[in-house]
Amino acid sequence: MERVSKITLFLLFVFQVVSVQAHEVRPAYLQIQEESPHVYSVLWKVPRTVDKVLDIQPKFEERFLLTETVPPRILEAFVLYTFKLSGEESLANSELRIDQLNTTGTDVLVNIQLLNGENHSFLLQPTQNSVHIPETPSIWMLAKTYTMLGIEHILFGFDHLLFVLALLVITKGFNKLLKTITAFTLAHSITLCFSALGFVNLPGPPVEAVIALSIVFLAHEIIKVQQGHPTLTSRRPWLVAFSFGLLHGFGFAGALADIGLPTNDIPMALATFNIGVELGQLMFVVVALGIFRLTQSIIPQQNWIRKTVPYVIGSVAAFWLIERIVAF
Structure with a gap:
């Protein structure tokens, strides 16, 4: 009974976390486009929740005048502000700052498009909320940003990570695991690129719901394997990873669409965003495998943990699935 109580408390804690973290925090977006010499249109997109809009705003040097041109527009996850920025000189060699950013956990993607065709991209963060705009844009800064x-x-x-975790649990053997993760990577890279470039598009809410359903499917597969019944995933995990990976790619593309791509450097931005996704995924896999090894060495009897894991994964995914269907 004590063990059951611990599991129950853990599940309650998990549900408390996922009720807050069901959707990842997305960055704010500042687009500055030069319309005529030293006159810029400014689009400021700020993340919002049901009852709160982040109190952050761009600040330029005093020699520039920022004027609101369109009333704020409230969207599902953002508020859009539209301004005109004007001055006697170019934005080059000036400082841009995001006020109150250090009080949030949100980043700000900045894209600046100039009349001469040059494009600047920066990622401002709570620990570094200002940037000095150089005269010449750097392709390496763009690559680093994305x-x-x-x-x-x-x-x-968290939903993508939970899917990868389920793959790690059900896949046995290093070679099979390597093939599985590679298949998942290849699949979501394909649909990410195709969707971001506008060749294929799927509506976001159904995609997010089916992604949650894919995790429920894997949790069920893990339970069947633990009961001694071989499944398609246990026999050919790379095939299941590739199939669902195509779907997860549309989820990545939806987030990238919210973030925005620089008009003049779409291939570089898309490639480096995808590289970042793969690096983050690799980091998670390494950490997860390390935790698996650590628990094996410090907890001799792990049978109850193995049996609990798929139920926790499936319960969290089912919670997301219901939440996302209700939100249609």
């Missing part, structure tokens, strides 16, 4: 966005997206994409 790589970091990719890493952050996968590490805060």
